[in-house]
Amino acid sequence: MSTQHVVKINLPGGYVSAGDLYEMLAVAEDAGAVDVRFGNRQQLYFTVDSAMLEDMETDMLRAGIDFELDAENYPNIISSYVCDSIFSQESWLREGVYRDIFDLFNYKPRLKINVVDRHQTFVSFFSGNFNFISSEVSNYWYWYIRFPKTSKFYCWPALIYSEDIPLVSQQAEKLIFENKSLFYDKAHADEQLFYIMLSKLLEVSTQAITEPLQLPDFYLPYYEGFNKYTNKYWLGIYRRNELFSISFLKDVCSLCIQNRIGQIYTTPWKSIIIKSIETNQRADWGLMLDKYRLNIKHAANELNWQIEDLCAEGLVLKQQLVREFEEADLRTYRLSFVIKTRPKTGLMGSVVIKVNPLGTFELLHTPNFNPNSKVYISCKKRVTRGRLTEELAAICNTFYENKLKSATKVEAAEDDEKTEVLSTQDIFSCKHCKTLYDPRYGDELNGISVGTRFDQITNAYTCSVCSASKSAFEKVEA
Numbered sequence: 001m002s003t004q005h006v007v008k009i010n011l012p013g014g015y016v017s018a019g020d021l022y023e024m025l026a027v028a029e030d031a032g033a034v035d036v037r038f039g040n041r042q043q044l045y046f047t048v049d050s051a052m053l054e055d056m057e058t059d060m061l062r063a064g065i066d067f068e069l070d071a072e073n074y075p076n077i078i079s080s081y082v083c084d085s086i087f088s089q090e091s092w093l094r095e096g097v098y099r100d101i102f103d104l105f106n107y108k109p110r111l112k113i114n115v116v117d118r119h120q121t122f123v124s125f126f127s128g129n130f131n132f133i134s135s136e137v138s139n140y141w142y143w144y145i146r147f148p149k150t151s152k153f154y155c156w157p158a159l160i161y162s163e164d165i166p167l168v169s170q171q172a173e174k175l176i177f178e179n180k181s182l183f184y185d186k187a188h189a190d191e192q193l194f195y196i197m198l199s200k201l202l203e204v205s206t207q208a209i210t211e212p213l214q215l216p217d218f219y220l221p222y223y224e225g226f227n228k229y230t231n232k233y234w235l236g237i238y239r240r241n242e243l244f245s246i247s248f249l250k251d252v253c254s255l256c257i258q259n260r261i262g263q264i265y266t267t268p269w270k271s272i273i274i275k276s277i278e279t280n281q282r283a284d285w286g287l288m289l290d291k292y293r294l295n296i297k298h299a300a301n302e303l304n305w306q307i308e309d310l311c312a313e314g315l316v317l318k319q320q321l322v323r324e325f326e327e328a329d330l331r332t333y334r335l336s337f338v339i340k341t342r343p344k345t346g347l348m349g350s351v352v353i354k355v356n357p358l359g360t361f362e363l364l365h366t367p368n369f370n371p372n373s374k375v376y377i378s379c380k381k382r383v384t385r386g387r388l389t390e391e392l393a394a395i396c397n398t399f400y401e402n403k404l405k406s407a408t409k410v411e412a413a414e415d416d417e418k419t420e421v422l423s424t425q426d427i428f429s430c431k432h433c434k435t436l437y438d439p440r441y442g443d444e445l446n447g448i449s450v451g452t453r454f455d456q457i458t459n460a461y462t463c464s465v466c467s468a469s470k471s472a473f474e475k476v477e478a
Contacts, residue, residue: 002049002050002051003049003050004047004048004049004050005047005048005049005050005053005069005070006045006046006047006069006070006310007028007045007046007047007048007056007067007068007069008039008043008044008045008067008068008069008071008072009024009043009044009045009065009066009067010043010044010066010074010075010076010077011042011043011044011076011266012076012077012102012105013042013077013078013079013081013098013099013102013115014042014076014078014079014081014082014265014266014267014268015081015082015263015264015265015266016263016264016266017262017263017264018252018253018254018256018257018261018262018263018264019253019257021249021253021264022250022253022254022257023063023065024044024063024065025246025249025250025253026250027056027059027060027063027065028046028048028056028246029246029250030055030056030059031046031048031049031052031053031055031056031059032048032049032052033046033047033048033246034245034246035243035244035245035246036243036244036246036249037242037243037244037270037309037310038242038244038266038267038270038271038272039076039270039309039310040127040268040270040306040308040309040347041075041076041078041112041268041309042076042078042079042082042266042267042268043076043266044266045309045310046246053069057069066108073110074108074109074110075109075110075111075112075113077102077105077109077113077114077115078112078113078114078115078123078127078128078268079098079102079114079115079116079123080093080115080116080117080120080122080123081095081098081115081265082122082123082265082266082267082273083117083120083122083123084098084117085229085230085275086227086229086234086273086275087120087122087221087223088117088119088120088122090119091117091118091119091134092134092138092139093117093134097139097162098115100162100163101115101162101163101165101166104163104165104166104167105166105169106166107166107170109169109170109173110173110177111128111129111130111148111169111173111176112127112128112129112130112346113128113129113130113132113169114126114127114128114130114131114132114133115132115141115165116131116132116133116134117133117134118133118134118135118142118213118214118215118216119134119216120216121216121217121218121219121220121371121372122220122221122223122267122268123267123268124268124348124371124372125144125215125372126144126146126153126348126372126374127268127346127347127348128146128346129145129146129147129148130143130144130145130169130172130173131143131144131145131146132160132165133213135159135207135209135213136211137159137207139161139162140159140160140161140162140206140207141159141160141161141162141165142155142156142159142160142209142213143155143156143159143160143168144156145172145191145194147176147183147184147186147189147194148176148183148184148185149184149185149344150185150186150187150189151187151374152187152188152189152191153374153467154189154191154194154195154467155213155463155464155465155467156195157195157209157432157465158206158207158208158209159206159207159208159209160204160206161204161205161206161207164204164205167202167204168202168204171198171201171202172198175194175197175198175201179197182194191467209435209465211435212435212436212443212464212465213464213465214444215370215372215444217334217370218334218336218350218369218370218371218372219334220303220304220334220336222300222303223236223238223267223269223271223273223303224236224237224238224271224296224297224298224303225296225297226277226282226285226286226296231279232275232276232277232278232279233277233278233279233282234273234274234275234276234277235273235274235277235285235296236267236271236272236273236296237271237272237273237274237294237296238269238270238271238296238298238303239270239271240298240302240319241315242270242315244272245292247292248288248292248294251288251291251292252264252272252274252288255284255285255288256274259277259278259281259284261274261275261276261277262276268306269303269306299322299326300332300333301322301325301326301330301331301332302322304332304335304336304337305318305322305336305337305338305339306336306337306338306339306347306348306349307338307339307347308339308340308341308342308345308347311339311341311342313341313355314339314340314341317339317353318339321337321353321388321389321392324388324389325389325392328389328393330389330392330393330396331396331400332396334350334369334399335350335351335369335396335399336349336350336351336371337349337350337351337352337353337392338351338352338353338371339353339355340352340353340354340355341355348371348372349371350365350366350369350370350371350399351363351364351365351369351392351395352364352365352376353388353392356382359385360382360383360384360385361380361382361383361384361385361388362378362380362381362382362383363378363379363380363383363391363392363395364376364377364378364379365377365379365395365399366447367447368444368447368449369399369402370444373444373446373447374446375446375447379395406449426438426439426453426454427439427475427476428454428473428474428475428476429473429474429475429476430463430465430468430472430473431468431472431473431474432463432468432472435463435464435465436476437454437473439451439452439453439454443461443464446461446462446464448461454473457470458470459471
């Protein structure tokens with residue numbers, strides 16, 4: 001009896017040249033595959049029958065294509081490179097910086113690495129183990145570490161230089177795996193010990209953190225269809241069943257090569273994007289979509305879902321909920337949803353639908369509904385499948401009610417001529433990294449809203465930069 005095997009090919013940074021992708025697709029096709037998928041970490045999947053396995057492995061070796069078979073030992077390095085020039089234009093972070101970083105990775109990471117621009121919200125900030133987030137200082141990055149198989153985050157108390165990201169990642173990964181009893185699957189890993197041990201191994205350029213990371217409000221751009229930027233177009237293609245036919249993608253590669261388009265981008269939303277389409281080339285791309293009868297006008301409330309890779313159960317549930325949301329005419333703008341059927345998948349969203357062992361569901365959401373928050377609130381424990389849409393609609397209503405209340409408070413404050421002047425005792429400073437807590441700004445990373453005084457925050461609060469406890473904060477005297 002034949003067996004199906006899953007082949008995974010990493011596309012570091014979420015991009016691949018048209019020629020390289022064509023070669024991967026040709027090997028997959030020769031091995032009997034008809035379709036491929038793209039994953040949450042911008043990687044490529046296809047399945048192959050056991051009878052074709054040996055020939056496929058030979059072809060992969062001949063083509064110099066690195067792959068994994070029925071394994072996920074080496075997660076793909078993901079990045080917001082796909083956003084460059086189309087979803088994010090404010091940053092110093094550009095194509096050359098991304099490519100320089102990826103070219104310096106001379107090892108295969110066993111931990112998840114994210115390299116993202118702080119101005120975008122298309123690619124998750126904190127879904128990796130090592131999360132490098134661009135700072136306001138050119139070529140320097142915040143480094144947020146999530147110890148493997150935990151939800152414990154630690155912010156390295158200095159900014160990391162771009163070209164040091166691969167070396168820092170390699171040394172940190174080595175330290176964790178050589179000290180599993182301290183840092184692997186340990187909910188209470190000692191971050192200060194980690195800092196001391198790793199600092200002894202590193203000789204890299206760093207910059208002091210002068211202000212904490214400020215995350216933007218979440219907004220998921222519409223990532224499908226033809227869209228104009230500068231004097232060119234980009235094309236986003238999403239597939240409802242997650243399957244891209246190999247024949248279609250081979251034609252995409254051929255047209256890219258013909259039109260001198262160097263690379264193709266994958267997204268964490270399991271879609272692809274082609275950039276740099278000239279105005280006089282747009283008709284050719286339209287004809288290709290016609291040839292394969294591809295729809296590129298799906299509803300926005302279908303595009304804001306994340307499900308695990310190769311998860312039939314999650315895909316079926318997503319399709320059911322999207323259909324019921326559409327029938328209910330439910331507004332989901334600025335929200336994203338995650339379906340989790342497995343523990344510790346690393347997916348992040350505004351609202352999480354967690355499958356319980358007995359077939360019910362737990363519903364969670366972040367305090368401020370920003371999917372990049374690291375904290376979740378459980379609001380419903382055992383929801384039946386028949387009540388899912390109703391309960392999710394209630395959560396959506398809560399989000400919009402909170403937005404209206406927040407807007408009302410802002411308007412009231414602007415109308416009040418007697419603006420409150422905060423005294424120095426209202427501002428607190430972390431004695432370890434000097435991060436300020438100012439109630440005028442709150443702390444979005446920790447779900448603390450604007451106007452919250454420090455004495456109103458629970459004792460579970462931790463510093464957004466170095467993760468020190470609330471007791472480490474002192475009043476600012478001057």
